[in-house]
Amino acid sequence: MTAAATDRIRIALPENSMRYEQDLEWCLVDGKDGWREIRFHDYAELYTVTGLYERVFYEILQCSSPSTVRELLVGAMNRAGADISQLRVLDFGGGNGIMAEELVKAGVSSVVGVDILSEARDAALRDRPDVYQDYHVVDMAALTESEHAALARHRFTGMTSVAALGFGDAPPDAFRESFNLVEDGGWIAFTIKDSFLSDRDPSGFSGLIKSAISDGRLEVHASETYQHRIATTGEPLHYKAIIGTKKSDLPR
Ligand SMILES: C[S@@+](CC[C@H](N)C(=O)[O-])C[C@H]1O[C@@H](n2cnc3c(N)ncnc32)[C@H](O)[C@@H]1O
Known part of the structure; x- marks a missing residue:
């Protein structure tokens, strides 16, 4: 030890x-x-x-995911001539607000958090009380009608999901629901462990994300494999960050 x-x-x-x-x-x-x-x-x-x-x-463990996503998102939006200050972002799997803090640092004016754990919202309000405009404790894979309606009222033009997909965390359905809550033309920024995108991936993420791209529902503006963090062995854990714009809903 x-x-x-x-x-x-x-x-x-x-x-x-x-x-x-x-x-x-x-x-x-x-x-x-x-x-x-x-x-x-x-x-x-x-x-x-x-x-x-x-x-x-x-x-x-040197996690770099939130800053990596912020840099890639800002770069992609700048290249596209889009104004980051106008984004209304759904931060899915927001935890205690580290990604939201990066978004606010980049100039985003409205970030709404969602997390399945009430402890996450409590920690976000305790640790970063100024970053979220609102924070919903919901399971994004099993939204009730009233939860969906409450989120839809925000009319999101962006969605972030950092280190929240897979591993008994959020399943593909939760990603689909979050994606579909964003208006067409909105910005999507997420990270996922690279193995979840391999052809042998049994989780359903590989198929969902690859078909979203090949069907033209997600237009990719930037994508990068990077070191998410190190494991307790000291070895690097690689994730992929994908930044894109939503063209249309993902089918159920
Ligand atoms: C590793 S944490 C990431 C937190 C934050 N994005 C960050 O980068 O520090 C993943 C978060 O996803 C949340 N999560 C997992 N499944 C979820 C679901 N179905 N709906 C909403 N949140 C979920 C977990 O509760 C956890 O807080």
């Missing part, structure tokens, strides 16, 4: 010789009742401790 001690939260990660599937990685956190194990995908637990999500993923 190697310890990353700080004056705030003491965190211990597995030795880097121990290999885990990405959704089984874990850390130990020294709390007032002693050390406890938290799996990385137990987001509710991570969000509950102020600063823990940022320490584990951004400081220790």
Whole structure:
């Protein structure tokens, strides 16, 4: 066990010789009742401790996804002559607001968060109270009619989804629902682990995204494979960021 001690939260990660599937990685956190194990995908637990999500993923494991997406989105919109300040963005799987903060930094004036966890909204309001105009706690794969209507009222012209797809997180249906809530011509920016786009992917993402592009429903303006973060072994985890414009709804 190697310890990353700080004056705030003491965190211990597995030795880097121990290999885990990405959704089984874990850390130990020294709390007032002693050390406890938290799996990385137990987001509710991570969000509950102020600063823990940022320490584990951004400081220790060097996550670069939100800044990568911001840079690619800004570059693509500039090339297209589009005004980022006019975007009304649905930040799907928003967590505690790190991507939303990047959007506001880039000049976006309206960001609405959605997340399946009430702990995510609580953490966003606690950690970044000024970035979201509104935050809905909903399962994007199973929206009720009234939840859909409440989101549709925002008339989104953009959607971001960063590190939220796959791995027992959001399924393809949730991506489709978020995409379809954006007006035609709106901007779509998302990241997904590169293996979910391979021909052997059983999750359904590869087929959904590739057909969205080949059917002309999503016009790609930028796409880049990049290092999302490192694993607890220290090895790089590669994701793909895709920036595009929506031409029409994805079929159900
Ligand atoms: C790794 S976090 C990413 C948070 C943030 N985008 C970031 O980059 O820091 C993924 C988030 O997606 C949310 N999520 C997973 N499935 C979802 C669903 N079906 N509907 C809405 N949110 C979902 C999780 O609760 C979690 O907060």
